[in-house]
Amino acid sequence: MGIKVMIVDDSAVVRQVLGGLVAADPGLELLHVAADPLLAMERMKSAWPDVIVLDIEMPRMDGLTFLRKLMSERPTPVVICSTLTDKGTATSVEALAAGAVAVVAKPRLDLKRFLQGSAAELVATVKAAARANPLRLAARACAPPAPPRYSADAVLPAAPARALARTTDQVVAIGTSTGGTQALERVLTALPRVSPGLVIVQHMPEKFTAAFAQRLHALCAIEVREAANGDRVRPGLALIAPGGRHMLLRRAGAQYHVDIVDGPPVSRHRPSVDVLFRSVARSAGANALGIIMTGMGDDGAAGLLEMRGAGARTVAQDEASCVVFGMPREAIRRGAAERCVALDAIDREIMALQAGQGLA
Structure with a gap:
């Protein structure tokens, strides 16, 4: 059947x-x-x-x-x-x-x-x-023919450089897909007004991310908006990658900014979590926390492993609280996630980064 x-x-x-x-x-x-x-x-x-x-x-x-x-x-x-x-x-x-x-x-x-x-x-x-x-x-079969599958190399080639030294600013990178709109709402509405800066990839069609960001902004104590090229990542701000384009993190002195760029779909998606996570591994290293949440497929697993290798803390949402456990499961399978936590505990992981406590 x-x-x-x-x-x-x-x-x-x-x-x-x-x-x-x-x-x-x-x-x-x-x-x-x-x-x-x-x-x-x-x-x-x-x-x-x-x-x-x-x-x-x-x-x-x-x-x-x-x-x-x-x-x-x-x-x-x-x-x-x-x-x-x-x-x-x-x-x-x-x-x-x-x-x-x-x-x-x-x-x-x-x-x-x-x-x-x-x-x-x-x-x-x-x-x-x-x-x-x-x-x-x-609470809140076989795949069809697909276009060529790219890795993050198609947008941001891998770099063997060591993770950067500690900075005052810290970055939380979140990747999610199916079920992520509800999950992100639960996480972001639980954050206080002053929290680490966040960069987020949620798989959504073009033009939908702006409305999604506006809705979250109305519900949250922090500021939430669709990212624009050159935006600074700062405490109390969550930047959501625009649908149809990739988002990269770059370091400028002791600060972090985002670049919004074109490029082929990576891991079948644009924006891609793998692209964001690789850029965070390269630019922020141990100054970052990577979180992979509910979603279908494996986008983000390779990038989260790169983040962990660069010294970042890494977390996966647990199966019980996921709508679809695909993306977190693959990250865990590859050894990319240091630990697995329930959805309602993710905000504490974020605030523990700011407090310098490591993972909660």
Whole structure:
């Protein structure tokens, strides 16, 4: 039996094209299609899906209301299929906070062509969502053909230089993916106004990271914003890598800044956690803490190992608190993480760095 998928979207084009993609993949089974959440709830009475692909703006009941109802009553992995508009982007970020596993950004024009051209990515996203831990969402098959896989060498060649000497400024580098929007909210909202500077890669589509940063900024005591080229990493500030571009850390005297650069996807992602972590290993060395959190795949495992080799402290989120344990598991397997901690303990690890206590 394949992964049972339900599509809920008021667009007949989306239902037709996505339904065809799901039906054509041997690892998936098209269970239901529905034009709105009320129809979806009726059809789910006969058979429950493993994954729901959900639109946001629909008649009779919007997707966000349906998602919240679903997560409160029977948590199920949900992939949001949202338009690239300011309103759609902000609402999709709310949906991620409410428990959605991932977002697929769709345009308003040439929708059919876009969906067909993004078939491999869409199918991979649905398969990844099926492996998510639904209980963690509530608390907050073979892969398709992939483009060439690059290591961080494609953006930032490895350097054999020794880790830099201690500086007053310290840097916390965080990498996360599936389930990371909720996890980051838990961590960042627990930090006091004065905390070490943070640089963060969260795998999200282009244009979504700005709205995500704005939402976190409204909730947190620290300042949170989407990173811009040249931004200084300073206490009380979290910089989130913009979707579609890599973020690097560089040292200027005793201070740290970020560079926002183009480059191929690394470990299948842009921004890539491996790219950020390698730059932190090179520029900050023992002045840094690396944290790898919930996510699918292995992005960040190699970079975290480089950080540990350069003298940085390294932490992985534990399996029990992850939505998907893929990225932390791989980091642990490679010996990149000094220790494994629960999500609710990560803020203490960050503050222990500032206090000069090592790991908490």
